[in-house]
Amino acid sequence: MDARSAAQANTAANDSHIPTHNSDYPHLFTPLDLGFTTLKNRVVMGSMHTGLEDRFYxxxxxxxxxxxxxxxxxxxxITGGISPNxxxxxxxxxxxxxxxMDVIHHQRLTRAVHKHDSKILMQILHSGRYGYHPFVxxxxxxxxPISPFKPRKMSAKNIQQTISDYARAATLAKQAGYDGVEVMGSEGYLINQFLSRHVNKRKDEYGGDIDGRMRFAVEIVQAIRAAVGEDFIIVFRLSMLDLVKDGNTMAEVIAVAQALEAAGVTIINTGIGWHEARVPTIVTSVPRAAFADFAAEVRRHVSIPVMAANRINMPHxxxxxxxxxxxxxxQMARPLLADPNWANKAKAGQSARINTCIACNQACLDHTFEHKRSTCLVNPQACYETELVYKKAKRPKKVAVVGGGVAGMSAACVAAQRGHEVTLxxxxxxxxxxxxxxxxxxxxEEFFETxxxxxxxxxxxGVHVKLNTAVDSDMLEASNYHHVIIATGVVPRSLEGKLEGAELPHxxxxxxxxSGEHEIGATVAVIGAGGIGFDVSEYLTAQHTQVLTDAMLADPSYRPKAQSVAEWREEWGVTQDADYDSAGGLHKPEGITPKRQVYLMQRSKGRLGKGLNKTTGWVHRAHIKSHGVIExxxxxxxxxTNEGIWITNAEGHSQLLRVDNVIVCAGQESVVDLMPKVGDAPKAQYHVIGGAKLAAELDAKRAIRDGAEVAAGI
Known part of the structure; x- marks a missing residue:
């Protein structure tokens, strides 16, 4: 019986015995029998480079x-990528x-995981031309396009040595106690470079048609299987949609999958897009499960288990x-960065308590590309488990948190978790x-989830939450709090008194x-091209913008309708057909008709959006360009004036932009009225966090971490 048949038989045998509390997700928490070993459920934490992998200490x-x-x-x-050489x-x-010596260091990981009845695989990743060093x-x-170093063409001898290096790495991984390895064959790394005509221009047996281009991948798997034996998991992360020029067709992807199965792969994992692709694949604007049908198409043609990935963040x-x-x-990577207890909460019927990954990339992938340690915007403990510790308080204290934004909520939750009596x-x-x-x-829309x-x-x-409650210093002092955390945030900076006409009603x-409280005209000028200016420009032009009423926002279960997968693919030029025959699955994007004409302006010269985050900024710039925003x-x-806004352009010429509205995105100002003044002697110890502490460009990552760190220390 093959692995899939065994798994399906196991599912049928166990469905009637699934505990009541798991009735919402019976298939997700059914074990998967791989023949020589069993996975206790179908939830896999995918590989994600944290920055901790690169130094033994x-x-x-x-x-x-x-x-x-x-x-x-x-x-x-699955660990972050570990190189074979x-x-x-x-x-x-x-x-x-x-x-x-590498084995000794890695044993620390495998022992820590096996204590808790989970399995761990080491990902073997060869960066190829993506490496940021001169040996590429x-x-x-x-x-x-993402490395300054031009690669050297691999010789036949170099290829054979690299195949041996993969096998050696897998053998050492087994000695270190890993349950298997994942061979990284997607996202544009070395094996993916061999698989695709986009980079592989070779004329020898490792180039040409798909049979030649897949030879390197197949021989790697064969060498690993021969080295580690049959009772060892080999996952191959296969690029199912290249999203680059001269990428593979689905027929070629399936041919590779079938060859990998024959070579000894246990599970095929899904990879989507190359890092250099100009189509977003994991940012928050990508609809949930946008690529599951490509995994399903491959699954139809192989008999080993297939793993779906990308933008899957909630149990349903x-x-x-x-x-x-x-x-x-x-496979989920960032969702388990956001909430390490994701699986237990889902299994216990507590999905509403999952700290959902919002796919912002601000603290994970952006940190990776900046060569920093990764963490998570919504979970600052991620990758800091030994440093940001929420110990139970020896003496519970009375704590007030003023401000219900993300900084204040973060502080209130951590303080209460530690045992303090908290009022928000x-x-x-x-x-x-x-x-x-x-x-x-x-x-x-994912921000609703946070x-x-x-x-x-x-x-x-058990935090006491008091809405519609403005507080003053006297009330705080009279309440005898031990600690007061000021999280009053920011207000938009006004241009009234600084720019003539800024007080006009439009x-x-x-x-x-x-807030949705105002009617907006057909032509709009936006002052300020930071992150908020880009967001506002998308809000004003996107076809699926929804004006949300107070009643909608007051309903905790309400979620606005997100862009559909079909609409998203059409806008970005991604095939609608899982059995695609276009190179890389690309099609000509279908531009949208923007709702409005928008002018996005900034004082500084040069390209707009230079300060946006690395992994998402290019998406925002592409969006407003396709939405016809004039920069x-x-x-x-x-x-x-009532006619619009007068500006002096970069050439020094004065001109009138005839617009119906002017939207000001010129920064924010901290609200710190409640902080004690010099000379005061408050009974409580005061702390200021988030936007109230620093009103720079809105930074939820900093705000949530501020709240957690302050609450962890009181």
């Missing part, structure tokens, strides 16, 4: 990171598995994919602060616009 921290997710109930985990480094002196190699000497989505037969397993005051009728503006931006998570945690932890702050840099704002 960080392996204690890395072990704690994996142990936390093993305790959280995940069935299997020096040429394969991502960065100089990157993480490797080459020696017995590739099938052909074609420079990557994962359950549907497994239940419908699109895949046998679900919010002057408005809803929790969420600035997130209430962000969540209405098209493509940022507010849902905090609202439910506050209730679960001039709105971004907060007034996003103007190097301007001086003269005055606003």
């Amino acid at each position: 960080n392996y204690g921290k890395l072990a704690a990171y994996f142990a936390e997710r093993a305790k959280g109930g995940v069935g299997m985990m 020096r040429e394969g480094w991502l960065l100089p002196a990157g993480g490797t598995m080459n020696t017995k 190699v590739a099938p052909s000497p074609i420079k990557s 989505t994962a359950e549907h994919i497994v239940q419908s037969g699109q895949a046998d397993l679900i 005051y919010e002057a408005k009728s809803r929790l969420g602060g600035q997130f209430n503006y962000a969540k209405v931006i098209p493509g940022k 507010i849902r998570y905090y609202r439910n945690e506050l209730e679960h932890l 001039v709105l702050s971004y907060a007034e616009l996003l 103007i840099s190097g301007v001086q704002y003269e005055k606003i």
Whole structure:
């Protein structure tokens, strides 16, 4: 019986015995029999480079990171990429598995995970031309757009040595106690470079048609299987949609999958897109499960288990994919960064308490590309498990948190988790602060989930939440709090008194616009091209923008309708057909008709959006370009009139932009009225966090971490 047949038989045998509390996700928590071993459920934490892998002295921290997710109930985990040799480094002196000393370091990880009844695989990743060092190699000497180094073409001898290096790395991984390895064959790394005509221009037996281009991958798997034996998991992460010029067709992908199965692969994992692709694959604007049908198409043609991946972040989505037969397993990386207890919460029927990954990339992938340690915007403990510790308080204290934005909610939850008596005051009728503006931006619907998570945690932890409650210093002092945490956030910076006409009724702050309380005309000027200016421009032009009423926003279960997968693919030029025959699955994008004409302006010269985050900024710039936004840099704002806004352009010429509205996105100002003044002697100890502490460009990552760190220390 093959692995899939065994798994299906196991599912049928066990469905009637699934515990009642797991009735929502019976397929997700059914074991998967691989023949020689069994996965306890279908939840897999996928590979994600944290920055801890590259230095042996960080392996204690890395072990704690994996142990936390093993305790959280995940069935299997895959490490960040470990190189089989020096040429394969991502960065100089990157993480490797080459020696017995490497084995000793990696044993810390495997022992930590196995204590909690989970399995762990080591990913073997050769960066190829994506490496950021002078030793880079590739099938052909074609420079990557994301590395400054031109690769050397691999000789036949070099190829054979690299295949041997993969087998040696897998053998050492087995000695280190790993349950298997994942061979990274997607995202544009070395093996993917061999598989695709995009980079492989070779004329020898490792190039040409798909049979030649797959030879390197197949021989690697064969060598690994021969070295490690049959009772060892080999996962191959296969690029199912290249999204680059001269990428593979689905017929070629299937041919590779079938050859890999024959070579000894246990599970095929899904990879989508190359890092250099100009189609987003994991940012928050990508619809959930946008690529599951490609995994399903491959699954139809092989008999080994197939794993779905990319933008799967909640149990009901994962359950549907497994239940419908699109895949046998679900890979999630960032969702388990966001909540290490994701699996246990889902299994216990507590999905509403999952700290959902919002796919912002701000603290994970952006950190990776900046060569920093990864963490998570919504979970600052991620990768800091041994440093940011929420110990039970020896002496519970009375704590007030003033402000119900993400900084205040973070502080309140951590303080309550530690055993303090916490009261949270919010002057408005809803929790969420600035997130209430962000969540209405098209493509940022996931931000609703963060507010849902905090609202439910506050209730679960017994925090006293007082909405519609403005506080003053006298009230705080009279209440005898031991600690007062000021999380009053920011207000939009006004241009009244600074720019003539800024007080006119058609001039709105971004907060007034996003509140949905005002009618907006057909032509709009946006002052300020930071992150908020880009968000506002997308809000004003996107076809699927929804104006949300107070009644909608007051309903905790309400979620605006996100862009559909079909609409998203049409806009970005991705095939609608899972059995695609276009190279790389690309089609000509279908531009949208924007709702409005928008002018996005900034004072500084040069390209707009230079300060946006690395992994998402290019998506925002592409969006506003496709939405017809007119970008103007190097301007001086003269005055606003009933006709529009007068500016002096970069050439020094004065001109009138005839617009119906002017939206001001010119930064924010901290609200710190409640902080004690010099000379005061308050009874409580005061702390200031988030936007109230620093009103720079809105930074939820900093705000949530501020709240957690302050609450962890009181």
